[in-house]
Amino acid sequence: MRLYSMPSSGNSYKVRLILAMTGQAARIVDCEYGSRALSQARQQGALPYGKVPTLVLDDGRVLAESNAILWYLGEGTRFVPEDPVERAQMLGWMFWEQYNHEPVIAVRQALISYPHRAAEATPQRLAELLERGHALLQVIEEALSGRDWLVGDQPSLADLCLYAYTHSAGPRGGFEMGHFDAINSWLARVETLPGHVPLSG
Amino acid sequence: MRLYSMPSSGNSYKVRLILAMTGQAARIVDCEYGSRALSQARQQGALPYGKVPTLVLDDGRVLAESNAILWYLGEGTRFVPEDPVERAQMLGWMFWEQYNHEPVIAVRQALISYPHRAAEATPQRLAELLERGHALLQVIEEALSGRDWLVGDQPSLADLCLYAYTHSAGPRGGFEMGHFDAINSWLARVETLPGHVPLSG
Numbered sequence: 002m003r004l005y006s007m008p009s010s011g012n013s014y015k016v017r018l019i020l021a022m023t024g025q026a027a028r029i030v031d032c033e034y035g036s037r038a039l040s041q042a043r044q045q046g047a048l049p050y051g052k053v054p055t056l057v058l059d060d061g062r063v064l065a066e067s068n069a070i071l072w073y074l075g076e077g078t079r080f081v082p083e084d085p086v087e088r089a090q091m092l093g094w095m096f097w098e099q100y101n102h103e104p105v106i107a108v109r110q111a112l113i114s115y116p117h118r119a120a121e122a123t124p125q126r127l128a129e130l131l132e133r134g135h136a137l138l139q140v141i142e143e144a145l146s147g148r149d150w151l152v153g154d155q156p157s158l159a160d161l162c163l164y165a166y167t168h169s170a171g172p173r174g175g176f177e178m179g180h181f182d183a184i185n186s187w188l189a190r191v192e193t194l195p196g197h198v199p200l201s202g
Numbered sequence: 203m204r205l206y207s208m209p210s211s212g213n214s215y216k217v218r219l220i221l222a223m224t225g226q227a228a229r230i231v232d233c234e235y236g237s238r239a240l241s242q243a244r245q246q247g248a249l250p251y252g253k254v255p256t257l258v259l260d261d262g263r264v265l266a267e268s269n270a271i272l273w274y275l276g277e278g279t280r281f282v283p284e285d286p287v288e289r290a291q292m293l294g295w296m297f298w299e300q301y302n303h304e305p306v307i308a309v310r311q312a313l314i315s316y317p318h319r320a321a322e323a324t325p326q327r328l329a330e331l332l333e334r335g336h337a338l339l340q341v342i343e344e345a346l347s348g349r350d351w352l353v354g355d356q357p358s359l360a361d362l363c364l365y366a367y368t369h370s371a372g373p374r375g376g377f378e379m380g381h382f383d384a385i386n387s388w389l390a391r392v393e394t395l396p397g398h399v400p401l402s403g
Contacts, residue, residue: 062287066301069294076286085277086263092293093270099301100267 002027003057005042007034009114011107011165012067013054014200018161019074022196027056034115068095068162075158082153091152094159098166105133107166110174127175134176138184141167145183149190156194164191169200203228204258206243208235210315212308212366213268214255215401219362220275223397228257235316269296269363276359283354292353295360299367306334308367311375328376335377339385342368346384350391357395365392370401 004020004027006013020027032039032053042048048055050065056073057063064070072092075081082088109130112122141163144151151159168188171178178185191197205221205228207214221228233240233254243249249256251266257274258264265271273293276282283289310331313323342364345352352360369389372379379386392398 058287062291064287064290064294066294066297068297069290072293073286073290076289085274086259086265088277089265089270089274090263092273093265093267096267096269096297096300099297100304103301104305 002059003030003047004028005030005032005048005053005055005057007032007039007053008201009033010053011110011169011200012103015067015162015165016054016056016070016074017198018165019071019080019158021198022161022194023074023078023080024196025074035117068099068158071095071158071162079155080158080161082155082157084153087153087157091157091159094151095162098162102137102163103166105130105137106170106174106176109134109176110166110169113175114173131175134170134174135180138167138170138176138178138181142181142183145187149187156191160187160191164188168192203260204231204248205229206231206233206249206254206256206258208233208240208254209402210234211254212311212370212401213304216268216363216366217255217257217271217275218399219366220272220281220359222399223362223395224275224279224281225397226275236318269300269359272296272359272363276362280356281359281362283356283358285354288354288358292358292360295352296363299363303338303364304367306331306338307371307375307377310335310377311367311370314376315374332377335371335375336381339368339371339377339379339382343382343384346388350388357392361388361392365389369393 002025004016006017006029008031017029030038030042032042039053043051047057049063052065054067054070055063055065056070064073072081082091109127112118112127112130150156151163167184168191170176205217207218207230209232218230231239231243233243240254244252248258250264253266255268255271256264256266257271265274273282283292310328313319313328313331351357352364368385369392371377
């Protein structure tokens with residue numbers, strides 16, 4: 002398998018995490034934003050959906066969308082629950098992540114850390130994202146109250162998926178993580194899972 | 203099963219479609235926007251995630267997120283491909299629908315048709331959504347070029363999911379559907395599937 006991955010992106014990081022945690026091998030092609038590698042991959046037609054992460058399988062078929070790739074690499078491992086209801090609850094968190102969490106929690110990090118997004122980073126937009134982000138973090142905080150993992154008794158793709166942009170929400174996004182005890186314990190739990198790798202490295 | 207469903211909403215419609223097409227029974231509780239039924243359901247704690255559609259299973263467990271409910275009701279039926287790659291490609295379309303398609307194609311329909319959204323329906327916002335929506339419809343148009351269905355040779359959850367807000371994009375959203383021949387043929391194909399039901403009725 003060949004993974005086109007953006008080193009700084011949480012969406013790509015999710016995929017690197019599941020690869021490392023399940024011991025699956027893929028050749029990783031780093032395509033940072035604005036890099037020559039990214040333009041080359043585009044020119045070569047390696048990214049038919051235009052985005053990273055993109056996973057190219059050995060038979061040439063291509064998967065896009067970070068959470069769909071996560072599903073593909075996770076199916077049949079301990080990160081996908083056997084119970085059909087828990088499986089659907091797990092996917093529910095993953096859809097929530099793309100619809101609600103990513104457009105706020107990841108976007109504030111992008112506006113602050115990517116020079117090409119700086120023009121959008123007005124004080125009003127940053128303040129609005131901060132407020133909305135704290136409300137979203139509160140949803141996760143309450144879901145984790147009295148629980149170790151988002152679904153069932155084991156870590157699942159839902160945890161890896163939401164970990165990716167939540168673990169950097171404080172340092173990169175300026176969210177006030179001190180208010181979220183259950184989230185902080187859960188982040189630490191994800192980091193002790195065998196195979197865990199940091200965002201960059 | 204009990205489905206809390208908003209009659210006018212494409213996200214709820216997806217779930218009614220898969221129920222009808224797979225012959226699964228659920229008691230449907232209509233909760234239109236602003237209705238007494240919706241406030242009652244909220245007050246009774248029937249919507250722990252605050253949203254419709256919400257599916258309450260016979261054992262009391264609750265599923266939210268339309269596409270996760272679609273997965274739950276579709277798993278094991280002909281609407282979920284057996285091939286793992288096709289299954290992931292199907293989920294890829296479903297994540298794309300929530301991240302890219304719904305926030306544009308569904309939102310323009312909502313701004314035009316719901317009185318409580320009218321203040322957001324400025325000419326500038328409607329024009330921007332029109333342009334972005336046509337680009338998204340073009341992605342579907344190209345994906346359907348020379349194909350009957352989005353994934354593999356059979357209708358899947360990806361088709362039902364994207365049908366919901368695409369079939370009303372012209373009449374409710376003002377998108378210029380005359381430009382999209384492959385989409386129009388595909389919409390007609392979905393409508394001939396056994397069990398198809400209209401949005402309202």
